[in-house]
Amino acid sequence: xxxxxxxxxxxxxxxxxxxxxxxxxxxxxxxxxxxxxxxxxxxxxxxxxxxxxxxxxxxxxxxxxxxxxxxxxxxxxxxxxxxxxxxxxxxxxxxxxxxxxxxxxxxxxxxxxxxxxxxxxxxxxxxxxxxxxxxxxxxxxxxxxxxxxxxxxxxxxxxxxxxxxxxxxxxxxxxxxxxxxxxxxxxxxxxxxxxxxxxxxxxxxxxxxxxxxxxxxxxxxxxxxxxxxxxxxxxxxxxxxxxxxxxxxxxxxxxxxxxxxxxxxxxxxxxxxxxxxxxxxxxxxxxxxxxxxxxxxxxxxxxxxxxxxxxxxxxxxxxxxxxxxxxxxxxxxxxxxxxxxxxxxxxxxxxxxxxxxxxxxxxxxxxxxxxxxxxxxxxxxxxxxxxxxxxxxxxxxxxxxxxxxxxxxxxxxxxxxxxxxxxxxxxxxxxxxxxxxxxxxxxxxxxxxxxxxxxxxxxxxxxxxxxxxxxxxxxxxxxxxxxxx
Numbered sequence: 001x002x003x004x005x006x007x008x009x010x011x012x013x014x015x016x017x018x019x020x021x022x023x024x025x026x027x028x029x030x031x032x033x034x035x036x037x038x039x040x041x042x043x044x045x046x047x048x049x050x051x052x053x054x055x056x057x058x059x060x061x062x063x064x065x066x067x068x069x070x071x072x073x074x075x076x077x078x079x080x081x082x083x084x085x086x087x088x089x090x091x092x093x094x095x096x097x098x099x100x101x102x103x104x105x106x107x108x109x110x111x112x113x114x115x116x117x118x119x120x121x122x123x124x125x126x127x128x129x130x131x132x133x134x135x136x137x138x139x140x141x142x143x144x145x146x147x148x149x150x151x152x153x154x155x156x157x158x159x160x161x162x163x164x165x166x167x168x169x170x171x172x173x174x175x176x177x178x179x180x181x182x183x184x185x186x187x188x189x190x191x192x193x194x195x196x197x198x199x200x201x202x203x204x205x206x207x208x209x210x211x212x213x214x215x216x217x218x219x220x221x222x223x224x225x226x227x228x229x230x231x232x233x234x235x236x237x238x239x240x241x242x243x244x245x246x247x248x249x250x251x252x253x254x255x256x257x258x259x260x261x262x263x264x265x266x267x268x269x270x271x272x273x274x275x276x277x278x279x280x281x282x283x284x285x286x287x288x289x290x291x292x293x294x295x296x297x298x299x300x301x302x303x304x305x306x307x308x309x310x311x312x313x314x315x316x317x318x319x320x321x322x323x324x325x326x327x328x329x330x331x332x333x334x335x336x337x338x339x340x341x342x343x344x345x346x347x348x349x350x351x352x353x354x355x356x357x358x359x360x361x362x363x364x365x366x367x368x369x370x371x372x373x374x375x376x377x378x379x380x381x382x383x384x385x386x387x388x389x390x391x392x393x394x395x396x397x398x399x400x401x402x403x404x405x406x407x408x409x410x411x412x413x414x415x416x417x418x419x420x421x422x423x424x425x426x427x428x429x430x431x432x433x434x435x436x437x438x439x440x441x442x443x444x445x446x447x448x449x450x451x452x453x454x455x456x457x458x459x460x461x462x463x464x465x466x467x468x469x470x471x472x473x474x475x476x477x478x479x480x481x482x483x484x485x
Contacts, residue, residue, distance in 0.1 A: 018056025021229025069133030256467030276429030
């Protein structure tokens with residue numbers, strides 16, 4: 001089920017947050033007139049999230065009131081927010097109005113704060129209210145009942161005015177359930193966890209009345225544009241690829257390898273794993289596949305290792321100069337830094353690059369870039385299955401390189417069930433070292449086509465790679481696979 005198919009409370013319009021990933025997680029945004037808690041430890045990103053939502057609303061023509069429990073001016077807060085591209089000073093003080101409730105709380109307690117909120121909402125005709133500092137209000141409550149009454153008054157006024165309210169709570173996201181949590185319409189928890197020397201921020205919607213949400217944790221990053229949320233792929237993408245894989249061959253770019261498939265190449269719409277030891281030629285096989293890119297079949301190289309400039313040098317050296325394809329706008333490179341990545345951010349970047357370029361030939365070099373991202377170890381099989389399905393649904397024919405860890409035993413860095421979830425076909429590349437280095441290739445698995453199971457030598461000629469019959473001393477067997485797996 002996609003996010004726009006989520007059922008929601010009848011008659012209650014949505015209030016988009018302006019943060020695409022968060023709107024997807026919540027099924028389209030908050031519900032109008034709802035009261036929501038955004039909770040996390042200091043530094044989790046609550047204030048940035050709330051301000052980003054405020055300025056998104058203001059840019060759409062809505063009025064916003066942002067209330068803090070601080071005694072100091074808001075100049076420092078706005079100075080911090082000005083570092084983000086969403087901040088627009090021209091929208092302050094209208095339609096984004098900042099006000100402090102510190103004096104009201106000090107002089108009249110929670111009832112005075114309620115009166116201030118009502119007055120500001122009415123005066124500014126606010127459609128969004130943010131109360132930053134609910135913990136301070138809770139500490140000022142003379143009893144648990146008075147705090148519940150405070151929340152109840154806010155809910156009543158939000159309902160009457162159609163104003164959506166966010167209550168920011170600076171507290172551990174995993175603390176025991178508190179009275180205010182039982183009363184509000186939704187709870188968004190922000191966390192930051194350690195992953196070795198790295199840290200990862202996550203968001204979790206644990207309560208949301210009137211609508212389904214994407215359950216579980218979702219990664220987010222704070223950058224120059226504010227907060228970017230990356231919904232967990234397995235939760236957000238659950239549609240079947242249906243008949244995406246077709247029994248039509250898409251040339252591998254290597255004539256001898258094409259002849260090993262009865263249909264003349266990789267099955268259209270499939271995902272192929274090209275596996276081998278370091279130096280066995282995985283990247284070269286990928287570059288040859290992209291050398292057949294055209295206006296009808298645009299190509300995309302999504303990589304973590306060699307830079308696009310270096311790959312173009314390699315292509316010239318191998319006799320398949322890719323620069324003219326780049327110049328013609330039919331071949332695109334998307335390079336990712338290795339290591340400091342979020343798993344779902346990588347998936348989102350890959351799928352967006354395919355959508356943006358219209359790529360029909362895709363090379364992902366390689367699986368190790370995803371495996372180095374935080375959260376991969378806990379999700380490998382399920383994540384890869386979802387990613388492969390999205391690649392098939394995109395209409396692209398995809399290759400993903402997989403580095404083996406042992407040149408002799410050809411062990412894979414992923415389990416057999418995971419490989420089955422990831423790919424429809426497997427091309428195995430081998431390296432033998434004697435008096436010279438000899439590289440070979442064979443088909444380990446293919447769906448939607450019969451194939452030649454003989455091992456071929458991979459030879460680099462002036463016109464690129466070629467797959468040729470094994471020479472003297474080889475042990476080729478004349479055998480064809482009769483099962484379209």
